Amino acid sequence: MTLLEELIDTLKTDERLVSDGQLLKNKIIELGLKLDEKLISLLLENDNLKEHFFKTVNKVIIFDKDKFMKFVDNKEFLPDSYTTFKNKIGLTTQNEYLAKSGEVVLSWPYKDCVLEGGMEDPEEKNRKEVFWNEILAPDEIDRLFDPKVLTGFKRIDAKGEHKVDEIEPTDNLIIKGNNLLVLHSLKKRYAGKVKLIYIDPPYNPDSNANTFNYNNTFNESSWLTFIKNRLDVAKKLLKKDGVLIVAIDENEHFLLGSLLKEMFPDSDVHCITIVHNPRGVQGTNFSYIHEYAIFIIPKGQKSICNREIKPDEIEWSNFRN
Structure with missing residues (x-):
C-alpha cells in the first residue's frame, strides 16, 4: 500500500472529513492548519504516516504542518473541493451535528x-x-x-x-x-x-x-x-x-x-x-x-x-x- 493510499484510508476513519464516502479536502486542510488534536492523533497512530509527517527534535515529536499541507494540496491526493462542510444540512456545534451529540438536550427547571x-x-x-x-x-x-x-x-x-x-x-x-x-x-x-x-x-x-x-x-x-x-x-x-x-x-x-x-x-x-x-x-x-x-x-x-x-x-x- 502506498503512502497516499494509507493516508486516504486513515483519514476516512474520521467522520468529520467524509461526506457521501468522499474525503473533504478543504476540511482536512482547515483542521491541519488548526493543528486539530484528533487529526494529529490519527496520523500518529500509523507508523508510516508518523515517519513521513512528523520529526523528532530533542526527543519531542513535532508535526510537520508544511509537509502535510503540501501533500494534501497536491492534485494527486484529492480533486479540489470548494466547501469544508459535509453535504448535509443541519445544526452543528464543534463541527458535530446536534442530532449526533449526546450533549445537546432539552433542559428546564425541575427536570430532575x-x-x-x-x-x-x-x-x-x-x-x-x-x-x-x-x-x-x-x-x-x-x-x-x-x-x-x-x-x-x-x-x-x-x-x-x-x-x-x-x-x-x-x-x-x-x-x-x-x-x-x-x-x-x-x-x-x-x-x-x-x-x-x-x-x-x-x-x-x-x-x-x-x-x-x-x-x-x-x-x-x-x-x-x-x-x-x-x-x-x-x-x-x-x-x-x-x-x-x-x-x-x-x-x-x-x-x-x-x-x-x-x-x-x-x-x-x-x-x-x-x-x-x-x-x-x-x-x-x-x-x-x-x-x-x-x-x-x-x-x-x-x-x-x-x-x-x-x-x-x-x-x-x-x-x-
Missing part, C-alpha cells in the same frame, strides 16, 4: 424532579404542586411509586355491571386514578409487555380552558416535568417493538417533540395532524381545525398498515374566519 400532579380538586383550584428531587428525596419518591392497592372493581359487559371475584390476565381494565401512580402500580406486572400506549395529557393552554379535570394550568417547566415523569414509566411498559402515541395541540407541540426525541433516541418520531373541528377553534390570529398525534416507533419498523382513504370518508366544511 418528580411531580405527582393529578386530578384537580374543585376546592383546591390553586393547589401548590409538590416536587420531589430525584437525588435529595429518593425515599419519598420510592413511597410515591410503590404499587398501590386497587379497589372498587366491577365487571361491565353487554349485560351490565357484575360483582368481580377474580381478575383474569386477559381482562381489559379501566382504572380511575392518578395516572402516574397507576402506571407504576402496573409496572411489575406489565413491564416490557405493552404493545401500544396512547397518552392524552393536559395540553397546557394559555387560556383558562380545562377540557378534563386535570390541573391544567402548569407553567411550562412544571408541565414538562409532569409529562417526563409519565413518559419515563410508559417507556418501561412498552415492548421492544411497542408504539407510543401522544396527543397534543399547538401550545406545547414543539417542546413535547424535542422531549420525545431525547427520551426515545432509538425510535422514529412522526407527527401527524388530526382534524377534530373542521370549522376551526378561534385563536388569537388563526382558527385551528386540528390537533396533533406524535407517534414513537422503533427505527425501521413497519407498524402502521397502508390503507387507502375513500372519497366518501372525506368531510368538507367552510373555514371559520
Whole structure:
C-alpha cells in the first residue's frame, strides 16, 4: 500500500472529513492548519504516516504542518473541493451535528424532579404542586411509586355491571386514578409487555380552558416535568417493538417533540395532524381545525398498515374566519 493510499484510508476513519464516502479536502486542510488534536492523533497512530509527517527534535515529536499541507494540496491526493462542510444540512456545534451529540438536550427547571400532579380538586383550584428531587428525596419518591392497592372493581359487559371475584390476565381494565401512580402500580406486572400506549395529557393552554379535570394550568417547566415523569414509566411498559402515541395541540407541540426525541433516541418520531373541528377553534390570529398525534416507533419498523382513504370518508366544511 502506498503512502497516499494509507493516508486516504486513515483519514476516512474520521467522520468529520467524509461526506457521501468522499474525503473533504478543504476540511482536512482547515483542521491541519488548526493543528486539530484528533487529526494529529490519527496520523500518529500509523507508523508510516508518523515517519513521513512528523520529526523528532530533542526527543519531542513535532508535526510537520508544511509537509502535510503540501501533500494534501497536491492534485494527486484529492480533486479540489470548494466547501469544508459535509453535504448535509443541519445544526452543528464543534463541527458535530446536534442530532449526533449526546450533549445537546432539552433542559428546564425541575427536570430532575418528580411531580405527582393529578386530578384537580374543585376546592383546591390553586393547589401548590409538590416536587420531589430525584437525588435529595429518593425515599419519598420510592413511597410515591410503590404499587398501590386497587379497589372498587366491577365487571361491565353487554349485560351490565357484575360483582368481580377474580381478575383474569386477559381482562381489559379501566382504572380511575392518578395516572402516574397507576402506571407504576402496573409496572411489575406489565413491564416490557405493552404493545401500544396512547397518552392524552393536559395540553397546557394559555387560556383558562380545562377540557378534563386535570390541573391544567402548569407553567411550562412544571408541565414538562409532569409529562417526563409519565413518559419515563410508559417507556418501561412498552415492548421492544411497542408504539407510543401522544396527543397534543399547538401550545406545547414543539417542546413535547424535542422531549420525545431525547427520551426515545432509538425510535422514529412522526407527527401527524388530526382534524377534530373542521370549522376551526378561534385563536388569537388563526382558527385551528386540528390537533396533533406524535407517534414513537422503533427505527425501521413497519407498524402502521397502508390503507387507502375513500372519497366518501372525506368531510368538507367552510373555514371559520
